[in-house]
Amino acid sequence: MRPLAAVVRAVAAAAALAALVGPASAGLFDDDEARRAILDLRARIDQSQKASETRDADLAEQLRQTRAGVLELNNLIEKLRTELAQLRGSNEQLQREVAELQRRQKDVQTGIDERLRSFEPQKVAVDGREFSATPDETRLYNDALGLLRGGDFAGAGAAFAAFQKRFPNSGYAPSVHYWLGNAQYGKREYQAAIASFRSLLAAAPDHLRAPEAQLAIANCQIELKDAKSARRTLEELQKTYPKSEAAQAARERLASLK
Structure with a gap:
């Protein structure tokens, strides 16, 4: 076509x-x-x-x-x-939720770690000795010592006695005996104080506070008007710890007793 x-x-x-x-x-x-x-x-x-x-x-x-x-x-x-x-919005929301979950997990883990640390023993040094103690031991010991230094002898005595009952094998035990004796001395409970100081000497005769504990025993005996026992304690102190400051104080105290 x-x-x-x-x-x-x-x-x-x-x-x-x-x-x-x-x-x-x-x-x-x-x-x-x-x-x-x-x-x-x-x-x-x-x-x-x-x-x-x-x-x-x-x-x-x-x-x-x-x-x-x-x-x-x-x-x-x-x-x-x-x-x-929508997917981007959902993804951003998921990212925010994941970040929030991670933050919460971190907070929970931090809390768990802190609680665990409150039970874990830590190395401490008291009166020339190093040993391991739980945070609770350290806290209660320091609280009781603070009461004593504040002049609250009754409160300090009760706190140290409670410590001994709760932690009988603590590394703080020798120092607790010593400070408990001082609290009892402050309350004029001389027989109880002598028992506490002697507990320190029996448990740790080489302890830094041992010479002072023996001198404190003599002071309690003097307060009890037991000069004879006080002289024996002071003489024993000079023989056992001759180079200590407590031994020098014992010589001066013996002179006054004579």
């Missing part, structure tokens, strides 16, 4: 040729041939128009489908953007 433009060009060429030949050649084209040519031309024009309309319809359909596809793609992209934003 020839295109419409070619048919038009053929008809135009035939008309031009007839004009040149003149009336003498007009008989070459009778009415039937002309009508057939016109009908053929019309048929070709109709076919061309139909083909053009079909192509236009196809293009319109393709354009419609393309637009629908683009719209669907845009909707899908927007949906994916929304889902991505």
Whole structure:
């Protein structure tokens, strides 16, 4: 099938040729041939128009489908953007929750560690001796000593006695005997004080406070008007701890007793 433009060009060429030949050649084209040519031309024009309309319809359909596809793609992209934003928000929320859980776990672990440390023995040094003691032992000992230094002899005596009952094998025990004796001496409980000082001497005769404990025993005996026992205690002190400051005080005290 020839295109419409070619048919038009053929008809135009035939008309031009007839004009040149003149009336003498007009008989070459009778009415039937002309009508057939016109009908053929019309048929070709109709076919061309139909083909053009079909192509236009196809293009319109393709354009419609393309637009629908683009719209669907845009909707899908927007949906994916929304889902991505939601996922990002969920991820940020999860990160915050994980961070909060980690912080809480750290706080719990720190609390557990602190509680464990409150029970774990630690090395301490008291009166020239090093030993291990729990934080509770150290706290109760220092509390009792603070009462004694504050002049609360009754409170200090009760606190040291409670310490002895709770921690009978503590490394603080020799010092506790000594300070308990001092608290009892402050309350004028001389017999009880002598017993506490002697407990120190029996448990740790080489203790830093041992010479002072023996001197304190003599002082208690003097307060009890037992000069004879006091002299024996002071003489024993000079023999046992001759280089101590307590021994020098014992010599001076013996002189006063004579």
